[in-house]
Amino acid sequence: MITQTLPGTPVGIRRAADILRQGGLVAMPTETVYGLAGDAQSDAAVARIFAAKGRPHFNPLIVHLADIEGARTIAEFDDRALALARAFWPGALTLVLPLKPEATFALSPLITAGLGTVALRLPAHPVARALLAAFGGPLAAPSANLSGQVSPTTAAHVLNGLGNRIDAVLDGGPSLVGVESTIVGLDGPARLLRPGGIGVERINAVLGGTLLAAGKGITAPGQLASHYAPKARVRLNVTTPAPGEVWVGFGADCPNATLTLSAAGDLAEAAANLFATLREADILAATTGMIAFAPIPDAGLGQAINDRLRRAAAPRP
Numbered sequence: 001m002i003t004q005t006l007p008g009t010p011v012g013i014r015r016a017a018d019i020l021r022q023g024g025l026v027a028m029p030t031e032t033v034y035g036l037a038g039d040a041q042s043d044a045a046v047a048r049i050f051a052a053k054g055r056p057h058f059n060p061l062i063v064h065l066a067d068i069e070g071a072r073t074i075a076e077f078d079d080r081a082l083a084l085a086r087a088f089w090p091g092a093l094t095l096v097l098p099l100k101p102e103a104t105f106a107l108s109p110l111i112t113a114g115l116g117t118v119a120l121r122l123p124a125h126p127v128a129r130a131l132l133a134a135f136g137g138p139l140a141a142p143s144a145n146l147s148g149q150v151s152p153t154t155a156a157h158v159l160n161g162l163g164n165r166i167d168a169v170l171d172g173g174p175s176l177v178g179v180e181s182t183i184v185g186l187d188g189p190a191r192l193l194r195p196g197g198i199g200v201e202r203i204n205a206v207l208g209g210t211l212l213a214a215g216k217g218i219t220a221p222g223q224l225a226s227h228y229a230p231k232a233r234v235r236l237n238v239t240t241p242a243p244g245e246v247w248v249g250f251g252a253d254c255p256n257a258t259l260t261l262s263a264a265g266d267l268a269e270a271a272a273n274l275f276a277t278l279r280e281a282d283i284l285a286a287t288t289g290m291i292a293f294a295p296i297p298d299a300g301l302g303q304a305i306n307d308r309l310r311r312a313a314a315p316r317p
Ligand code: TXA
Pocket: 030, 032, 033, 034, 035, 036, 059, 060, 061, 062, 094, 096, 112, 115, 117, 118, 119, 121, 141, 142, 143, 144, 179, 180, 181, 183, 193, 194, 220, 221, 222, 223
């Protein structure tokens, strides 16, 4: 199959919605990362998403919707869920909520991997919102990369990993947040399942400080230790790089760094640059096979950046 690149214009969006209605797969831009979208109500389309990514079936998918009304027909929203949805949707927050058995939109059971909960998100990117409106139903969309590899923040990244494995990529420019959504589990006490594009401090402010930190080990089913894995070996918190190491800096204290996530030490800029920089460092490290990252403060978006870097540095299975 040849993957078409569609422009993020009304014509491109209409074409993408047609492909999705026929059960095809389209990579769509979102403000966090590009997602590999398929009709969430079609078993065949959802099975194709798992196959194209090489994703294990025990790892459930996030369902993307156009509006809260649609989301409320799929899952049970309590007061906490409504407060978070009102504060951060559309945006970089995913809520894991109890699935309604009598949901209007009958989701493919493959999406939830047999769990009694479902992960929901309303993306903010205007092209994603226009595509959801044109399609008129929920879209399942994991990040549009091969399983275990670095998430895509441009259409070119998508084609690098999934070219000729999917029908189309809708080009909406670079993803401006740059790390995946924050995932909060609300099927019990509020739990952080994945740090992401909205800082934990902001979520906790809405929840009155009741958010439980991510547990040790695997939290969301897909949070495997090694992920975002480049080819090179990755070291973290490096202030003095070894000879031959591609050093990725942060802030003003790394004047000799080969690359930087943000010379100004800005965490939002660093998150937006993270995955593209990881790809670039991997190319520059082709001969030495060694990448080193400068320390990143572990607050706000820094928590999501450090989480992704730890997984990039984890021993490979
Ligand atoms: O920003 C994002 O969230 C991007 C864009 C495309 O929306 N999507 C994304 O999807 O990161 P993915 O599939 O790469 O990550 C989804 C995560 C996985 O860790 C998965 O295990 C978790 O969400 N998840 C999905 N359903 C869940 C559920 N019912 N309970 C717990 N975790 C769940």
